[in-house]
Amino acid sequence: MTRNVDKDKKDIMITPGEGVGILTAHSIGEPGTQMTMRTFHLPGVVEAVPTGLPRLIEIVDAKKKPKKPVVMIYLKEKYKDMKKVEEIAEKIDEVLLKDVAKFSEDFRKRQILIRIDKDEIRQLKIDLIGIKKKIKAELGPNIKMKHKGEKVLLITKDMPLRMLRKFTNKMKNLHIKGVKGINKPVVTKDENGEWLIVAGGSNLTDLFKFEDVDPSRSTTNDIMEIYNLFGIEAARNAIVNEMYTTMKIQKVNVDIRHICLLADAMTVEGEVVSVGRHGLSGRKPSVLARAAFEETVKHLVNAAINGEEDRLRGVTENILIGQPVPLGTGLVKLTMKHETK
Amino acid sequence: MAKVRKRKISNFENAPIVHYLIPKHEILSEEEEKKILEKYNVTKEQLPRIKIDDPAIRHMNPKKGDIIKIYREDKHAKSIYYRVVV
Known part of the structure; x- marks a missing residue:
């Protein structure tokens, strides 16, 4: 047996x-x-x-960066109730100013009017004063702010139009709530029946600052x-x-x-290297092996300039010059002990 | 006069990071190093590398040229891997 x-x-x-x-x-x-x-x-x-x-x-x-980064957020406590997980998901979701407000620019008066949507805010449980404070912190020295209720008026002093537009776009992407880069969190169950949050975007460093998030099990599909x-x-x-x-x-x-x-x-190199011209194949020690792959002339010319040496140890080089390759039986070398009597 | 460049000190700097993707890392003693190099008949330069500021070994204060023993647990088998600190 x-x-x-x-x-x-x-x-x-x-x-x-x-x-x-x-x-x-x-x-x-x-x-x-x-x-x-x-x-x-x-x-x-x-x-x-x-x-x-x-x-x-x-x-x-x-x-x-992957095309669509996705994070899988596991929680420290294993909640049985889906509602609590949803609450956390809501906390994590990133809210920008443009999600809760409407913008209109007045180019003649050089003003920007921001109208904050009251219902939206109430739904997301955001404080109106907090938003205004955040807007105020972003203002430059030449911009004044007037506010009344849900309306915020930004008055600039003869700002060039291009700058005005730039500034509006900056205000639109003002971070209000949640974790930067995280969007559309969805609460799902994994194979073991545990609740987890799957969200777009990838920002584990900031997510780990949340107490509920379990940093030892949460992952992302972003390998870098x-x-x-x-x-x-x-x-x-x-x-x-x-x-x-x-x-x-x-x-x-x-x-x-x-x-x-x-x-x-x-x-192997201690960092993640791509497979191809810029990575693995482009870093081979042998000149001939690199030249045989891609960008032949570049490698040969550089090798000639720098006086590179090729020890002919790899497979490609040996095929190129017509020798047995160091694979399988070709790997074995025979040496004879020379004995003199 | 030369200023010593300080690395950003994060909260995890001196504590090992726990994550299910990180296998156990261990620095080999000199005797163990000799044994390993003899067993596989290699020099240190031929071993796979690991960066000196790699988050998984940063807390162990490795030196250049140390050999790190890694206890891998793949889906199909457990294995042991070695990397040289560069």
Whole structure:
């Protein structure tokens, strides 16, 4: 019995010198072509978060910001009541001045009239005086403020029109309430039946300032943010999780070890590196390998100028010059002990 | 005369950050380092890297050239990974 298990284990283990990178590339690439056909546009579904191939490309390219960042906020206390969770969600939701007020500019008098919607404020439980204080704090030295009830009048002293428009836009995006960048929070249940808040935008640093938010379980789909907040290992795990779930949604079964290898390759340098010309392939030590990939002339010219050396240790270089590649049996070198008698 | 540049000190600076995505990190002692390098027949430069100001190890005050042992827990298996502080 144990012998059988041992034999099976040996069969499963990969042989030394196997080209695992190529296997990974093929195993992820082939189902990737299938995904394109199935998922670029889904009929009747509003495409909120990129899924399928676009999302995979986003992860692999190590984009600074995903197209649609999404945060999953877990709470410290496991509420059974949905209402309490909704209350917190309301607290988090960002409200800008333009959401609660109407703007009209008078270009002749150089004035801006802000009409605050009373019903809207009451619904969001915002204090009218608080808003006015926030507006006042934003005013420059040349702007005066008059207010009466829900009307606020900003009088400027001969401000150029362009500046006036700029100032109105600034006032429109005045932050009033909630967490910066967080919008449309939705309360949902996860697989384990726990309430959580899913919201657009990504701003974990500010969210963690809330007492109800559990900083050890809340996450985002923004891998760069995770890298900045939690470090390289967390980023690697995030890459694995994101890729695995996107492929799972598409019902594409790629072995998780392939994804792990890709994520490891993206994070060896201690920072998240994209796969491609500017990242992994562009940082290879071998000149010939880089030149064989993209921007051939650039790499060759730079190598000539800087007097770079190529030790011909990689696969690409050896294919290029027609030598056996250091893979599989080609990896083994034979040295003979020279004995003199 | 040279001014020492101060890094922004956040609230988490000296406490380990707890998050389910961060596996356990550990600095190896010199003897353990030797053992590992011998076992895998590599030099430090060949190991994967980790930045010295990485949030996951910042609280441990690592030095350049330290080896960090990481206890990974993937979906399919538990494994141990090593990174060199750069």
